[in-house]
Amino acid sequence: MHATLPLLAATDFPPLRRRSLDTLQVNLGYRCNQSCLHCHVAASPQRTEMMAGDTIALVLEVLRARQVSTLDLTGGAPELNQHFRHLVRQARALGVRVIDRCNLTILSEPGQEDLAAFLAEQGVEVTASLPCYSPANVDRQRGDGVFERSIAGLRQLNALGYGDPARGLVLNLVYNPQGPSLPPPQGPLEADYKRELLLHFGIRFDHLFALTNMPIQRFGSTLVSKGTLGAYMQLLRDSHRPENLETVMCRSLLSVDWQGGLYDCDFNQMLGLRASVGGQAPAHLRDLLSHDAAATPIRIADHCYGCTAGQGSSCGGALETAAPAAERKAVVRMSERLR
Numbered sequence: 001m002h003a004t005l006p007l008l009a010a011t012d013f014p015p016l017r018r019r020s021l022d023t024l025q026v027n028l029g030y031r032c033n034q035s036c037l038h039c040h041v042a043a044s045p046q047r048t049e050m051m052a053g054d055t056i057a058l059v060l061e062v063l064r065a066r067q068v069s070t071l072d073l074t075g076g077a078p079e080l081n082q083h084f085r086h087l088v089r090q091a092r093a094l095g096v097r098v099i100d101r102c103n104l105t106i107l108s109e110p111g112q113e114d115l116a117a118f119l120a121e122q123g124v125e126v127t128a129s130l131p132c133y134s135p136a137n138v139d140r141q142r143g144d145g146v147f148e149r150s151i152a153g154l155r156q157l158n159a160l161g162y163g164d165p166a167r168g169l170v171l172n173l174v175y176n177p178q179g180p181s182l183p184p185p186q187g188p189l190e191a192d193y194k195r196e197l198l199l200h201f202g203i204r205f206d207h208l209f210a211l212t213n214m215p216i217q218r219f220g221s222t223l224v225s226k227g228t229l230g231a232y233m234q235l236l237r238d239s240h241r242p243e244n245l246e247t248v249m250c251r252s253l254l255s256v257d258w259q260g261g262l263y264d265c266d267f268n269q270m271l272g273l274r275a276s277v278g279g280q281a282p283a284h285l286r287d288l289l290s291h292d293a294a295a296t297p298i299r300i301a302d303h304c305y306g307c308t309a310g311q312g313s314s315c316g317g318a319l320e321t322a323a324p325a326a327e328r329k330a331v332v333r334m335s336e337r338l339r
Contacts, residue, residue: 001217002220004216008301017297018250018295022070022252024062024063024070024071024254025254026074027074029047030075031047032103033080033109050082055285056087062288070096078100088118088122092122100127104130125169127174127315130173133196135147155202157171158202172209177213182236186311189208215232217270240305248308248314249265249307250298255269257269261282273301
């Protein structure tokens, strides 16, 4: 795999500082039951890195000490960590909002048959990967049979009340472009997803998050191999919108790796760009027990343009509901040249 950080380190991206911390995004390990081309974590069934119990205990200690409102659990497949359910139960007991970044196929893995019921029982918000509502497109990106298993997982969640506003169980879906292009406007795409999934599969969900593919790990390496990294980075830079700097996720979030290392975002984690907290660098989760993360500088590199391009992109989807029409047309033209 090609290393992309040396190609991204030099940047003119605007400097940023963190505001108050409200979200702790915890990567419970890089092991996954899938291996997807766009995965910025390079997760796979062969990965062995998993968060240990003592670090899980430290996560809970930080949630209490810093009164963090949201715990965002990711991976790999976070549910494959043996301490996943303990962490969820304890965080929910603290009144913390818990998000599970679920790939849907994990719900049908051996030993996980009761996972969906557990998530519903604990009131966990599920943010699920479904890069397209077309079976062929999903299977091409994620592997044969993934779409069928994903639909089965969504039906299981719907049967438990997810996607039903009256039940209060939130189900979000995540869209990633198939290649080196920006995602289309999130609002109309969400409407398309809701129409097609309900019409053909009877699936209901709450929100769609349209995420930009980051030029790191597998996706970045593929761009390097094809000689298109420069063109993709130019697309991101040309589509930069300064107003998105106000709401990028790193302003209120810290990412934690499986060993407790702190990063300004999940993408920086994959690039090995450790955060600084209270003058401690590289920072560790334990530093949050004695230092406030507010006002600390955020480490930046050229990949940061992926979060501010066009409608913007974060773990919660688009930062702006729509870009101006002329800008959308320009982005489409640049995206088409990269295909």
